[in-house]
Amino acid sequence: MKNSLSNSETIKSATGAVPASATSNFPGTRKSAGRSVVEIIPLCLSVILCTLLWGGAFYKYITLSPAGNGSISIVESPEQEGPMQHPDFVVEDYEPVIVSGTNITEEAKIEADAFNDVYTPRKVKDGKVDAQSYWEGAADNYPNYLYASFKEEKTIHAIKLLLNPIPAWSTRLQNISVEYKGASGDYKELIAAADYEFDPARNNEVVLEFDPVTITSLRLTFNSNTGATGGQLAELEIYDVD
Ligand SMILES: [Ca+2]
Numbered sequence: 001m002k003n004s005l006s007n008s009e010t011i012k013s014a015t016g017a018v019p020a021s022a023t024s025n026f027p028g029t030r031k032s033a034g035r036s037v038v039e040i041i042p043l044c045l046s047v048i049l050c051t052l053l054w055g056g057a058f059y060k061y062i063t064l065s066p067a068g069n070g071s072i073s074i075v076e077s078p079e080q081e082g083p084m085q086h087p088d089f090v091v092e093d094y095e096p097v098i099v100s101g102t103n104i105t106e107e108a109k110i111e112a113d114a115f116n117d118v119y120t121p122r123k124v125k126d127g128k129v130d131a132q133s134y135w136e137g138a139a140d141n142y143p144n145y146l147y148a149s150f151k152e153e154k155t156i157h158a159i160k161l162l163l164n165p166i167p168a169w170s171t172r173l174q175n176i177s178v179e180y181k182g183a184s185g186d187y188k189e190l191i192a193a194a195d196y197e198f199d200p201a202r203n204n205e206v207v208l209e210f211d212p213v214t215i216t217s218l219r220l221t222f223n224s225n226t227g228a229t230g231g232q233l234a235e236l237e238i239y240d241v242d
Pocket of ligand 1: 123124125126127128129130133134234235
């Protein structure tokens with residue numbers, strides 16, 4: 001009897017619903033989120049490869065915003081084949097101005113109302129622009145006057161004012177006016193007072209051109225100088241008309 005009942009239970013079990021555990025534990029049929037492990041591995045490899053390739057391709061176009069607030073700005077980097085410099089920092093090459101005519105300052109007698117230390121007026125016509133060869137007006141005593149006088153009348157059309165061009169002579173503004181005097185009479189205005197920039201990046205030179213005028217003397221008036229307590233000039237070049 002016992003054996004008969006055992007056979008009946010065995011038959012029922014063999015013909016009834018199959019328990020879930022009967023398939024889940026079967027070798028080679030494990031499931032994960034509806035895909036087998038065999039299917040997921042190549043999919044993951046594909047995702048990683050695409051991330052590396054596309055990430056590298058777009059890296060140069062994506063930067064974080066300067067504010068660092070987490071936003072993203074998309075910019076296009078320039079095609080660069082060599083060293084590059086931002087346009088805001090590019091310094092243009094400066095070519096010193098070539099003035100027509102002949103520099104006749106050598107023929108002139110140079111004087112000033114005063115000078116500072118060893119910086120005498122004659123130093124504006126020795127052909128040197130070094131650190132020792134310039135005239136400087138009396139300190140804190142504007143206006144400072146510089147004169148160039150000739151024995152004979154000269155017809156001129158330009159003057160060039162120079163300072164030492166090395167960067168140590170940093171950019172400064174000098175307020176200057178120019179007057180002239182003929183064979184007789186008093187000084188007349190040639191160039192009204194104005195601020196002129198002396199910039200070592202531009203050879204620390206200022207060129208003033210005007211309609212030809214016949215003179216026996218020039219008077220330069222220095223009203224201010226942002227770089228010193230008096231007017232300064234390393235060379236004065238006066239050009240005649242040839
Ligand atoms: Ca000089």
